[in-house]
Amino acid sequence: MITSPVVAQSSRKISNVKGKEYHVSVKGSDENEGSLKKPFKTIMAAANKAAAGDIITVHTGIYRETVAPPRGGESASKRITYQAAKGEKVIITGSEPVTGWTREQNDTWKAVIPNTFFGGYNPFGDLITGDWFHSPERTTHTGSVYLDDQWLKEATALDRVLKPAEGNPLFFAEVGSENTIVHAQFPGKNPNQSQVEVNVRQTVFYPTKNFINYITVRGFILQNAAPNWAPPTIEQKAIIGTNWSKGWVIEENLIRNSACSGLSLGKYGDDWGNNGPGYKDWNLTIERALGKGWNKDSIGHHLVRNNEIRECDEVGIVGAFGGAFSIIERNHIHDIAVRNLYGGAEIAGIKFHGAVDTYIRDNWIHHCLRGMHLDWMTQGTQITGNLMHNNQAKASGKVGFYEAGDGQDIFLEVNHGPCLVANNILLSGQSVFNAAHGTAFVHNLMRKVDPSFERWLPRKTPYLVPHGTAIVGQYDNRSGDDRFINNIFIAPSTLKHYDTTSLPMAMEGNVFTKGSLPSTQETKALLDSSFDPKPTIEIRDGQAWLRLSSNPAWSTEQTRRLVTSEMLGKAIVPQQTFENGDGTPLRIDTDYFDKKRKVTNPFPGPFELPANGEIKVWPK
Template sequence: MTILHVAVTGSDRADGSAEAPFRTINRAAQAALPGDTVTVHEGVYREWVNPPRGGTAVAPITYQAAVGPDGRFEPVTISGAEVVTDWRPHPGAEGRVWVARVPNALFGARNPYAERIGGDWFFDRVNTWHTGEVYLDGRSMYESLTLGGVENPEVTPDSFDPQGSLLTWYCEVGDDVTTIWANFGGVDPAEHEIEINARTFVFWPEATGVDHITVRGFTLTKAATQWAPPTALQEGLIGPHWSTGWVIEDNTITDSKNVGVSLGKEASTGQNEAAAGPDGAKGGTQREREVIQRALFLGGPAVGEPHPWHRDHVGSHTVRRNTIRDCEQAGVVGHLGAAFSTIEDNHIFRIHVKRQWHGAEVAGIKLHAAIDTVISGNTIHHTHRALWLDWQAQGTLVRRNVFYASTAEDFMVEVCHGPYLVDSNLFLSPWAVKDMSSGGAYVHNYVAGRIANCTEHQRYTPYHVPHSTAVYGVSNILGGDDRFLNNIFVGDRPSAGADGADGHEEPALASFWSGAIDMDGVPGQATFTPTPVGTSQYDAYPTPQEYPNERGSDLAGPRLPVRVEGNLYAEGAEPFRAEFTALVVGASPLRVEVVDAEAGTIRVEVDRTDDLPVVDPVTTARLGTSYQAEMPYTNPDGSDLDLSTDVFGIPRDPVVPGPFAASVAGRTLAAPGSSGYARASRRTLSAAPPPSVTSS
């Protein structure tokens, strides 16, 4: 097992020793064998790291930033951008607009300023947006569709940073040269660092099946990635590209045009066939079903194809303790290839903040087929949608995450059959959950936003043999088969009395898709009735006792029953009509406050522990089995769940509703992510309050 060294002072003609390091990481990648470590020393490396081989489960190949004497990683940046210095004043707009001409040879086979963003479920089919980008001192600017938009920029109205949207650029591509015009807000580019996207990837194997690689301790930044739907090659700034056993940890991952980390599918099983087809061709839903079948029946390297979708060959990745920000589509994405993986203790924020275009794959984390995937301990905020599980969430665990400042909702689960567990999370945005699935178990959560629920009879999606990619059956979404046990729901009416009856507007039917009326050309039936915070959204569903007798059929039609027990409702939150164990109070006994929105710091105060009732513990046996997959709620290895500790790891003794043990008086919860240390800790906890908060 060899340690290979890389330094900005090195040479690719050297031997890679500490005394004679390589100059590029790619040169070290050519030499690295299973069990080797590539140690990269301080500096900026402008290259696409394209590892030609992987390691094994017992001898992975590790790429990591060098560790200094203080135990911290040396600052190592791997960038997909190049610096441009030859900016000249644009005639007639001197001092405001600058122009640079860049040889197309800089970009290789894919020029980001000629490549149009698009694909299945990308909504803007009219305007031409490019995968290129321009950066002023590391801050990405806004593409303009015309040169006039650079000369006289206007605010992008939906942007999270309206003033920043006045920093604009425009491009035109010729046979040999790409011309870029930019408005730097009145500053002289000669006095600042101006970079442009030059490469699609930062750390990505061109081949599939490059297994068991660890990437640790870097800043990975600036990639010209393409839109990544589930029916195409899902590009990411970093990703394993249809492999198994990658570990991506303790990195800062920023400024991918679309996706930061991709665990998703490769190209041969489908490449935007729905968007490319003529009017009246198969829609995206049918194409996605075909992608799944193609992936299952890939022949493998023996016949010149990628490995089939099977846990022996694809998935089982770990993405942990990373800071992931400023990606316009998603922080983490993955169709099929995220199965059997763990995504934990990441800080994900500023996702889809420019809002110049949109599509149906936008979220902090967006996964399809998250079979036995664990999503735990993440803090996700300032996104369009924080977490989106779409199709085939089965055996999925969503645990101990913090969500806030989502402009859509914190959690959406779409056309999944379960079982999936959602426990000990904090949902702090105005919309907490959009539930277009069945088979969910929501346990010990703190929910301060509304829940929307609907059935989906138009789309038929697969469910699987337990702990396997093998398809067990296909069904539409009947709705129900959900469990809500031991949660705390906090409404937005603090003056409500103990019965919650202070009056509110009569809810009216609304579109689940915020205005969209069809899916694949079929008129949509995805509508719901907005209701107060709580579980009254499910009043039309039967209980297990009412189903499937005559009353259950009248209530639900084809809907499946729901179980709602042991929840606490405060400040106007409303319980399910048949939750006879509900506790409805006025003021909440808990206070959860975001004390530093950018840093992801949360303060929890328990004011009145006497208002927290003792409830029955939740176990695998109590949760039962999901309706379609006929599968119990377990850990990914099939063992029983352990829900005996709270979000802080404190024993639940006694068991009370919500994510916090009864003994918690006042705690601060800091966001996880890359700490800079070679042995990073998990999300930090403190019993002492920040200076601006009074401890209870």
């Protein structure tokens, strides 16, 4: 695929005008000068010294602090870099050790912790709640207990913790005026002889001010934070976040164990959020964001790559507005919201609002309650080359206010496009839940596509100027204006929902295998009803292997066109061409592995060559 300059930059090392290099070591002192021989002890001591162009190198150890950069860099080439020393294990954690446990009964122990231990924030008294949050059966707090880096699950009542442990160990906390009593199950363990910690900090790496731009964070383990629910109407805190800034690079980190969000590119804080969800209020939120600098010059342009993000109870990567003009690539996101502690409309491996000209590509997203949810103003967005499977929303029956069905890889909600979904492997029970229009689905391997238009029809949502954030108008969510081109559909799958649509459709070059059916709007669909590709994913040693069968005859029984901007045309509502973020034309002339496609008659699905047998699909 021909890419724009903003995408191309992610393929090379981010250059930096080099200034001073400060060093940090657990054996250092904040009274030192920060040199290699006389390092600082805390990362914040170095942060308070660093200026544009400087590098902060952190050495082996566990750092129990929140890093809140007081300033950023000046440009993409003159940034402030925070990095783990090469080959060294550096952990920044939001938790603190707890000792002095006494046995209660069975596998249950308790610790009495003075409230002063938590400073000004006690997560065990912090109830998870907010706009579009849904948890009628239980209450959940942001506090967590960790045994040897594995978190325990919060129980709904003390009596459940006092029983013998079954399955996942439980904890329950009682917050009093002076002390917090934590009751926890440690089956087969003496917690006084193990590493037991509780979280005490909301965030691990997060500026307290907006517009702290051009920061690089590289090579850390960032863990055990206690942020609250992150809807698009409030400040979206996470283990690590940009807090309404521009030009961050977050790469090669392990981000794990968040009560809610793992990584945030999201919204600033104000006094208007959590006043009860309403779409009228959400429109006002957009207006306020525009007044707060949501534009191409000031916000977004982040690069998030090569991270592993796991064990977050709400979302892996979240971003309302602040993720615009960004690149999210080559991340491994898994085990998000799988504990089913609560529900809501912000639960996914990736959840974005206003992902304008954002590229989400080459990521591996699996075992999440939902894979990806792109909501409102998904305009100019490209979702390409991703591997998604075993994202099972069915586990909880309902995700917030939305019936989850068989599990979703991609949920598109009330967008007007243009949005490109190309070269993806989408193997969860429901590949796409489409409550939007203006999307082109091109060269994917897909299961079920479920459109939902009637329910969402009355909702009027904004569309924007091309490649910008200024609102042009609002439009309802009627059916149609989607394109399905050169995909392979596998069972169970049907496009019969698209037999009748309000807006015109484009469908051609698709292959429907055993157990899948085309729409009547595709007059020359290729039905191979006796052929079963039988796709399966096996994970071995951190790699993903796809077993798949393809029929080489698909290339001769149907002639396909190379997909280009000219072929896709314009999304009807915004009257914007399907093109790259810099306005250059699209050509889907490479496949999932970035191998060249045939120009005259490309093979359907994500692979240009017919795939038979076992293929390593991650890492590529």
